[in-house]
Amino acid sequence: MYLSKSKYCKGFQCEKMLWLEKNMPEKSEDINNDNVFDNGTEVGILAQDLFGPHKVVEFNEDLSQMIEDTNNYLKSDKIVLCEASLSYNNNFCSVDILIKNNDEYEIYEVKSSTHVSDIYLEDVSYQYYVLTKLNLNVTKCSIVYINNKYIRNGALDIHKLFNIKDVTDIAKSKLLSVENKIKSIENYMNNTIEKDKDISENCFSPYPCPFYKYCSRKLKSPNVFDIASMPLKSKLKYYSQGKYTYESLINENINEKYKQQIEYNLYKKDDYINKKNIKKFLDTLSYPLYFLDFETYQQSIPKFDGVNPYMQIPFQYSLHYIKKENDIINHKEFLAKSSNEDPRRALAERLVLDIPRDVCVLAYNMSFEKNVIEKLAMIYPDLRDHLLNIKDNIKDLIIPFKNRDYYTMKMDGSYSIKYVLPALFPNDPTLDYHNLDMVHKGDEASSFFSSIDSLNEEDKKRVRESLLKYCELDTYAMVKIWQKLNEVIK
Numbered sequence: 223m224y225l226s227k228s229k230y231c232k233g234f235q236c237e238k239m240l241w242l243e244k245n246m247p248e249k250s251e252d253i254n255n256d257n258v259f260d261n262g263t264e265v266g267i268l269a270q271d272l273f274g275p276h277k278v279v280e281f282n283e284d285l286s287q288m289i290e291d292t293n294n295y296l297k298s299d300k301i302v303l304c305e306a307s308l309s310y311n312n313n314f315c316s317v318d319i320l321i322k323n324n325d326e327y328e329i330y331e332v333k334s335s336t337h338v339s340d341i342y343l344e345d346v347s348y349q350y351y352v353l354t355k356l357n358l359n360v361t362k363c364s365i366v367y368i369n370n371k372y373i374r375n376g377a378l379d380i381h382k383l384f385n386i387k388d389v390t391d392i393a394k395s396k397l398l399s400v401e402n403k404i405k406s407i408e409n410y411m412n413n414t415i416e417k418d419k420d421i422s423e424n425c426f427s428p429y430p431c432p433f434y435k436y437c438s439r440k441l442k443s444p445n446v447f448d449i450a451s452m453p454l455k456s457k458l459k460y461y462s463q464g465k466y467t468y469e470s471l472i473n474e475n476i477n478e479k480y481k482q483q484i485e486y487n488l489y490k491k492d493d494y495i496n497k498k499n500i501k502k503f504l505d506t507l508s509y510p511l512y513f514l515d516f517e518t519y520q521q522s523i524p525k526f527d528g529v530n531p532y533m534q535i536p537f538q539y540s541l542h543y544i545k546k547e548n549d550i551i552n553h554k555e556f557l558a559k560s561s562n563e564d565p566r567r568a569l570a571e572r573l574v575l576d577i578p579r580d581v582c583v584l585a586y587n588m589s590f591e592k593n594v595i596e597k598l599a600m601i602y603p604d605l606r607d608h609l610l611n612i613k614d615n616i617k618d619l620i621i622p623f624k625n626r627d628y629y630t631m632k633m634d635g636s637y638s639i640k641y642v643l644p645a646l647f648p649n650d651p652t653l654d655y656h657n658l659d660m661v662h663k664g665d666e667a668s669s670f671f672s673s674i675d676s677l678n679e680e681d682k683k684r685v686r687e688s689l690l691k692y693c694e695l696d697t698y699a700m701v702k703i704w705q706k707l708n709e710v711i712k
């Protein structure tokens with residue numbers, strides 16, 4: 223069969239994944255990685271400038287045309303060639319950057335990640351194999367990846383933005399194992415009927431497999447893989463011992479929190495409410511009471527000064543507040559105008575106008591909000607004291623749920639607001655994120671905001687409205703949860 227480097231990597235993770243992709247693609251679940259792909263493309267294009275003047279093999283649906291173009295370019299003694307396309311025995315690879323210096327070749331694989339993971343080594347080793355089999359003298363293999371310590375200051379410095387790791391020895395050492403793996407993948411792909419393959423670490427790592435639901439369909443549900451926050455290694459250990467049903471796990475010596483999730487599910491237990499502890503928590507809060515939530519986005523390539531790759535850049539917040547007991551609930555919000563301008567100064571200025579000093583602020587999982595405010599305080603000395611005052615007065619609404627002082631079966635062992643909210647308000651459509659238009663979760667908010675400037679006016683308006691509604695629901699949900707806590711302790 224025809225193999226590309228991405229297919230090889232998939233087959234390396236699990237041969238059945240490739241087989242299902244070819245023979246039963248309808249069983250695949252949609253795992254959203256569009257944003258990662260977009261970032262990867264942008265990073266790849268930027269990295270092409272790392273080694274000076276270069277040529278690029280233009281994409282063509284007809285791979286033989288790309289191979290022919292590559293061969294023509296490689297007639298030069300010296301060239302930096304991007305997307306160099308080569309094939310040996312139906313094993314195709316497109317080298318991100320190939321440097322030819324007379325009869326020596328260097329491979330550079332570009333990744334938008336901030337570290338070198340094991341699967342990247344397999345990727346480069348596959349390329350080394352293809353080129354070596356074509357009798358090209360590859361003297362160096364490297365992975366180019368993002369240096370997240372680089373802070374932009376003025377013009378973008380791509381030599382500081384990228385790290386380059388020499389992995390030549392690893393690629394050479396894997397020559398035989400790549401050859402064996404290719405043979406093994408080819409054999410597997412020759413199967414005309416589906417073969418059984420057991421659930422293993424490969425189903426989750428290095429990437430979540432889109433066929434997991436299909437392959438695990440015979441496992442009684444819920445099972446050990448549904449236990450919230452249990453390490454994967456432990457899940458696999460129990461699974462390999464045949465103890466994957468909740469019935470078989472109930473008598474195991476496992477963490478109380480895991481046990482609670484299992485018991486509540488098995489015995490349909492009533493809600494657990496520790497009124498004393500919840501009251502103790504509520505007593506730490508005071509009026510006026512603010513509910514704050516930020517939305518942030520990340521840039522693999524920093525566009526603004528003072529930003530490093532993948533830094534959380536706040537572009538939006540929602541704020542509900544109640545001045546005194548039994549008073550009305552007010553709402554304020556901020557959403558940056560454009561993703562092409564640094565939103566942080568305008569956001570920080572509005573935040574200190576909207577939240578007075580010395581008031582009690584609630585966030586859900588507060589380390590995120592605190593971190594965002596602390597970073598703003600570091601870059602704006604004139605707003606520093608006020609911002610740090612807000613940060614120091616944040617309290618965490620997650621506490622009663624994280625401490626399991628309030629637990630229901632529907633929380634499924636999780637204390638994330640996305641589980642807690644529907645568990646507390648199962649029949650309230652105004653609190654259901656599924657009922658929102660376009661934006662239903664944080665990564666969608668980041669993704670829509672990142673691309674907002676490329677939209678026409680009508681779409682831009684719709685996205686802005688959706689972003690505002692989404693973020694507003696985040697803090698409105700916090701208000702409702704806080705009200706519910708007050709109710710249940712009565």
Ligand code: SF4
Binds near residue numbers: 237424
């Ligand atoms: S779920 Fe697991 S066994 Fe099934 S294809 Fe994916 S990795 Fe392979």
